[in-house]
Amino acid sequence: MSGWAEGFAVLQDWSVLAMVPIGVLLGVSIGAIPGLSATVGMAMFLPFTFTLDPLTGLILLLGIYNGACYAGAIPAVLINTPGTPSSAATTLDGYPMAQKGRAGEALTLSLLASVAGGLIGTALLAFFAPVLARYALSFGTPEYFAIAVLALTIIASIGGGQISKGFVAAALGLLIASVGFDPVAGFPRLSFGSSDLSGGIQLIPLLVGIFGMAEALTQLERAIASRLDRREIGGFGIGSGWARRLLPTTAGASMIGFGTGMLPGVGGDIGGYIAYNEAKRFGCRSAKFGEGEPRGVVAAEAANNASNMGSLVPTFALGIPGNTQAAVLLGALLIAGVQPGPGLFTSAPELIYGSFLGMALAYVCLLAIGLLGIRLWIQVIQIPSVYLWPIVILFCVVGAYAVRNTTFDVLVMMLAGVLGYLMTKARYPVAPLLIAVIVGPIAEENFRRSMILHQGSYEWLLQPLTASILAFAAASLVFSAWRHRGQARAERDVAR
Amino acid sequence: MPLTPQTGSVAPPLLVILLGAGAIWVATGIRPGMLPHDPGPAFLPMAAGAALVGLGLRLLLAREPHEGPPRGGMLLRVAGTIALTLAYLTTLERWGFPASTFAFLTCQMLLLGVRSPLALATLPAGLTALTYILFRILLSVPLPATRIGGILI
Numbered sequence: 001m002s003g004w005a006e007g008f009a010v011l012q013d014w015s016v017l018a019m020v021p022i023g024v025l026l027g028v029s030i031g032a033i034p035g036l037s038a039t040v041g042m043a044m045f046l047p048f049t050f051t052l053d054p055l056t057g058l059i060l061l062l063g064i065y066n067g068a069c070y071a072g073a074i075p076a077v078l079i080n081t082p083g084t085p086s087s088a089a090t091t092l093d094g095y096p097m098a099q100k101g102r103a104g105e106a107l108t109l110s111l112l113a114s115v116a117g118g119l120i121g122t123a124l125l126a127f128f129a130p131v132l133a134r135y136a137l138s139f140g141t142p143e144y145f146a147i148a149v150l151a152l153t154i155i156a157s158i159g160g161g162q163i164s165k166g167f168v169a170a171a172l173g174l175l176i177a178s179v180g181f182d183p184v185a186g187f188p189r190l191s192f193g194s195s196d197l198s199g200g201i202q203l204i205p206l207l208v209g210i211f212g213m214a215e216a217l218t219q220l221e222r223a224i225a226s227r228l229d230r231r232e233i234g235g236f237g238i239g240s241g242w243a244r245r246l247l248p249t250t251a252g253a254s255m256i257g258f259g260t261g262m263l264p265g266v267g268g269d270i271g272g273y274i275a276y277n278e279a280k281r282f283g284c285r286s287a288k289f290g291e292g293e294p295r296g297v298v299a300a301e302a303a304n305n306a307s308n309m310g311s312l313v314p315t316f317a318l319g320i321p322g323n324t325q326a327a328v329l330l331g332a333l334l335i336a337g338v339q340p341g342p343g344l345f346t347s348a349p350e351l352i353y354g355s356f357l358g359m360a361l362a363y364v365c366l367l368a369i370g371l372l373g374i375r376l377w378i379q380v381i382q383i384p385s386v387y388l389w390p391i392v393i394l395f396c397v398v399g400a401y402a403v404r405n406t407t408f409d410v411l412v413m414m415l416a417g418v419l420g421y422l423m424t425k426a427r428y429p430v431a432p433l434l435i436a437v438i439v440g441p442i443a444e445e446n447f448r449r450s451m452i453l454h455q456g457s458y459e460w461l462l463q464p465l466t467a468s469i470l471a472f473a474a475a476s477l478v479f480s481a482w483r484h485r486g487q488a489r490a491e492r493d494v495a496r
Numbered sequence: 497m498p499l500t501p502q503t504g505s506v507a508p509p510l511l512v513i514l515l516g517a518g519a520i521w522v523a524t525g526i527r528p529g530m531l532p533h534d535p536g537p538a539f540l541p542m543a544a545g546a547a548l549v550g551l552g553l554r555l556l557l558a559r560e561p562h563e564g565p566p567r568g569g570m571l572l573r574v575a576g577t578i579a580l581t582l583a584y585l586t587t588l589e590r591w592g593f594p595a596s597t598f599a600f601l602t603c604q605m606l607l608l609g610v611r612s613p614l615a616l617a618t619l620p621a622g623l624t625a626l627t628y629i630l631f632r633i634l635l636s637v638p639l640p641a642t643r644i645g646g647i648l649i
Contacts, residue, residue: 048635162558168512168551174544175519182537189526189537190519213581220577220608221570386608387619390601393581394627401588402637410585418578426508444540448529456533 003130003345007353011361016056020358023063024365028373030064031071032380033388036215037084038068042328043211044392046335047204047399054336055351059358061332065325066118066362069305070370073110074377077103077297086304089272093289093296100292107378109294110301111370113250117302118363120254121261121309125316126356128262132317133342141446141453142460146469148443151320153473154263155435163480165428173436176201183445184452196408203331205400205413206437210430211324212396213417216389218424249279249295250302257303261310261322271307272300309359316352317342320439324431327438335403509555516548576607592642593632597624 011017030041041064049057072084077094090110097106139147152170179190180200191197253275260271279299280289289296311322312329319341321327333340338348345352370377400413420430454460461467519541529536584600591599601620610616631637 048631048637051635051637162555164551164554164558168548168555171516171544171547171551174540175515175548178541178544182540184534185529185531185537187527187529187537190522190541217574217577220573386605386610390604390608391623393577393604394597394601394623397581397584397588398593398627398631398637398639401639402631405638407585407589410588414578414581414585417581421574428508440540448534448536448539451535452531452533454533 003349003353004357006350007355007357010055010350010354011357016059016354016358017361019052019056019060020063020361021365021369023060024067024362024369025063026060027064027067027069028071028366028369028377029067029380031068031083032074032377033383034075034079034081034083036068036388036392037211038065038072038086039324039328040211040215040392041068042325043208044395044399046207046328046332047402049332050335050402054333054338054348055354055358057332057336058329058351058355059362061329062355062359063362063365065308065329066305066359066366067369069118069308070111070114070301070366071377073114073297073301074107074380077106077110078378085269086272086308087300088269089276089300089304090297092276092300093291093293094300096290096292097294097297102292104374105294106292106297107374108371109246109297111367111374113246113253113298113301114305115363115367115370116250117254117257117305118309118366119360120251120302121258121306122356122359122363124255124258124306125309125312125359126353129313129316129352130345132313133345136318136342139342139465141449142463142466143469145443145446145450146466146473147314147318147320148439148446150469150473150476151314151439152432152436152443154476155432162427163477163484166432169423169428169430170432170436173433174440176206176433177437177440177444183441184448196406201412201437202403202409203437204335204403205409206416207328207331207434208396208399209413209416210420210434212392212399213413214420214424214430216392216396217417217421219385220389246295246298249283249298252282253279253299253302254306257306258310260303261307262313263322269304271310272304275299275303315340316344316355319344320442321435324434327434330438506556509552512548512552512555516545516550516552519545519548573607577604580604580607589640591640593639594624594628595642596640597627 026045027038027041030036030044031038042061045064046061049060052060068084069086072082072087073090073094074083076082076087076090077098080091080095082088082091094106094110097103136143155166155170175190177200179197181188181198188198256275256278257271260274276289276296276299279295283289283293283295308323308325311326314320314322315326315330319330319339321330330340338344338351396413396417397410400410401407403409423430423433450460461470523538523541523545526536526538526541528538580600580603583603584596587596587599590596598620601623602616605616605620610619628639632639
């Protein structure tokens, strides 16, 4: 039976199918609230996938991911605040549309563009991931080491702010990953004689703390006054000619978004901005970007949804997370006892192809839920923060406790939350820390095994593919340093 | 002493350097690997520690100004939330999920400025019941039990 047939077969189980609308509903509710990003939502619900089989849990998380990515556009259009970082570019034309009384139209366009971008992205993911996985089956330990270094380098260097701070976060993640038994010899390290630490720091409490708890602490600092302007929202209809006018922008932005998403660390926000700029560059003369141009909304939304699908290519094919949301998905697979990587395409095709089909279904579901509930999601923005964030903390505590039924994990979650909060205050990105926790052991194991296999010689680093990947990692580092230096110079010039 | 912008920008890199130095010191005590040519279990913590020291020194010299620590009401909300969550963590297994969750939510809402007696009475109770049903009954998450009126829930 082919992978697709196996995927179809498992999706006929109602308990798996039911997770599609549940995930999308949760995701839309989460994404519509400024501050509750897709990552926070996925981190909050990740521990509860424990009780589900791997595919069911994965589909729930993918539904949340897709739903939240779309819903981030709702506050972006209505209150000029992106609900999720990936919707940042949507504010550029979405909010001006709302100011002109065309908010309803902008919301419908963002929904249709999200669904189109997501479906195009899913199709491209289903095409590229198996190809890359087939190629990756021939990879040995040197190549895996190089890929892990590449993922770590790119994510740390484009994490925003100073590159050094991104690398501090990554080094901190490597240190956390060192706690417990080492992956080659099985010796305990950094556990200080504690039985709780000898098993290592559990990924889920760390993840829930660093995203959920830290975000709650950050948001509680200030009471969010996300008041919805009571101006006219306008009709939700967009007219019949939209498809002809906006289809080329949707298709082009989806391709750009998917391509940028495949690069580790390049999130939907960057994909959205790139596609927006391209739409602006190639747009017709009558288009008024930045003043409420529908093409701007469509380009940003189609690109960020396609970009999220692009980030899943290295996740599924190599077992290396393309962004933080993909890292949460990898966490879900790891806690379910599934080892992500190219081998999954042959050992568990139902999981991979079932996920592809589940993602496509989630977007179809999103279309229905989005169109039917659009007026309700507008109200979600107005949930007072004094009620919202205690609930988020409650979910974080229960989620951390649910993993092993021990308060030690809740303590880890709590400490990770404080660490994440302090890092945010000091402008250290947290994403490299999480990626390093996941990728660090892969890099360490493959480096040490390569050294053992090559009898202490470093010649394996010069193998063509390994050397090329490492050279690409070094080039990305140099490029980021050059870009940051240019930005700093420009900021200094502006200050003068 | 309140943090000035200068000490505020020095403190994080100093912490990074101390953490890195500590990691290197602890890693020197890890026993070496048994396999020939294996860099050993100490390799990763040693490398991470060295990176932290080097990067910390780099940031110390750069002294980038950053957002100051929270003050006044902001500090009270953050510190209070951390203290309440720690209290929740310690009471979770002693009092059980329903009682400790109700107490946590009530105190947290009070901390955030909710003063309506009706909201303080109904919202924590409703949310506790809802999360109990969701996690304990629907998702079968084994949560610590509370004895209410001789019944263990």
